[in-house]
Amino acid sequence: MACGVEPGLGRASALAIAPELCLVDRAPSLEHAALIDIASWAGRFTPAVSLDPPNTVLLEVEACLRLFGGLAPLGRQITRQIEELGFHARLAFAQTALAARWLARFGTGDDVGKPLAERLDRLPLRALAEGTPVGSDNLDLLTGTGHATLGEVRRLPRHGLARRHAQAVTDAIDRAYGHVPDPRSWFSPPERYLSRLPLPTPSGQADTLLFATRRLLAGLAGWLDARQAGVERFTLVLEFERNSQVPETSVEIVLGVLSRDMVRCQLLAREHLNRLPLPAAVDALRLAADLPCPLAPSAGELFEGDDEHRGDAGLLVATLRARLGDQAVRCLTPHPDHRPEKAWRWIEPPVPGPVHTRSTPIPLPPSPRPLWLLPEPRAIPAPQPWSLLAGPERIESGWWDGPEATVGRDYFVARTQDGCLAWVFRERGAPHGWYLHGYFA
């Protein structure tokens, strides 16, 4: 613009004025995808959303004005939140869909309280072609007869217009002014959330990726709000630069519980992205989520109470796992086996929710077991007889797992030289070696 390039200029003339100009082809499919993104997100404001391609999303907000505190607060919320999504929007409120579209495109935005006819009358003539079948020949006709605004066109005799093949003009005006109904088909948000965000420049910085992820998550939040649903996990796909020959990387982010809390999503996404090695610069990000489950919004406490002090147990597990890995954060459970080293198992940390009690408790060994078990029995010299305090307990089991896993041992409780209680055993097999296997501590 500063060089003098203006809308309507030809490609060659534009390049002649500004040779360094970077020309980008329009991609109608991307525009449509963006429109669907916005429409899915807009479901958080009203269930009645309608697409009006190529560049408009219509929201029927009459029913929810009270919830958001009136037109002006609602408008401010939409403008602010759509910027988080990465779009700039022009908003207009009107009683009919077509009028809202025209006012958003050509209106000045300072006349919300006035009657609809008065606001529309001031619009320029070319608004007529926006979202209607009015053709350029109709506009030429009206311009030729010296009309410049909708108000003037509205006052023209309808029969005359119809006779001059300008029926579309009267139809459009009737719809905009609310003289005839203008039904729209409602947009239903997709079953599976899928959004792609190309980065302005390929980047290998986790911060940039996080910023882009935040935008994608804002869209996901709207989609979930519209469905009154939450997800347990979502997938973030990193597309690398095309010439780097690196296949795209997919990160599954598990939230730990059903949630649509975007703060939690951002927190976990940050942990995952910080940990992820980036073999090449990232070109675009994709976010996919499916299987939304109904999730009622949590009832807020009337008085800010206990909630703050009781943390979120699922979030802790999800955060730790995001950085340390799934294998590093687990719970223990006993396992019914006589062999001490096989009498326990790792299990997944239980998810918070209804407590499911095990139907049959696992039988525990009748004799005392040490609180610490050594991962591998450690060979020790034969202890003095007086240091063996209790025992023996014979454990002989495991033949079905092959000779390596078979144990034949006599276990004793022994006092070590510094006075601790240890769990030692003597092999029943040929060398009769002594081993230390745990501490009662």
Add this chain to the structure above:
Amino acid sequence: MAAPASVASPLDHLVWRGDQLATPVLPGRPTGHAALDAALPGGGWPPAALTELLLPRNGVGELGLLLPQLAAVPSGRWAACIAPPGLPYAPALAAAGVPLDRLLIVQAESSAHARWAARQALDSRSCEVVLLWLAEADMGALRRLQLAAEESGTPLILLRPESAAHQPSPAVLRLALTPCRGGVGIRILKRRGPQLAAALALQLPWPGEGSRPDGDTAPSPATAALQPPSSPGKHALVRPLPARSTPSGLHTRAQ
């Protein structure tokens, strides 16, 4: 000039005199051992602070000392064990009444990871108690952990090697554990109160029947010979059947 009693008495709990135990604002969490409770300001573990246990080696009785804390975790909360140096043995913990599905074991590759995990566990406020095994830590790291524990209102129990006893520490309570006949010996290195000259000897409960085999009332050491005894008392014995010429299995009786 005598201090006006009316002013002094309401402020008493804010002033800690060196010759008495401090009375903290929050009462301590009972340790489950009456002798130890009596020696600690507040009558238990500091509920929102860093406590240090110094161990000559692992397995001197630290888990036995902390078992009452681990067993008292309500559902929906965690007891976090961060970077334990060994394997806490599930059957023994279950037998001691520890709800294992509330015991979160976190393994960390480095001490930085362990400290980070401890911070997360504290900040999440979803832990009843956080146990952290840390071999090396500088004063700054400990100070940050102490502040995190204070802010979150969660007790953080730090288990460190005995060699750290000479380093300064921001912990409000430092205990050195020693192995001891029948339980664990505790020397209080630092508390909000006067120095305790004598070490405490706590009797730890024995998980099996009867009394602890090395306790004062224990019978004389088992004189079980090193030779395998002829009739072992308790044993688990699962052996294959001797090989037979006929196929054996579920249908032997039917044949």
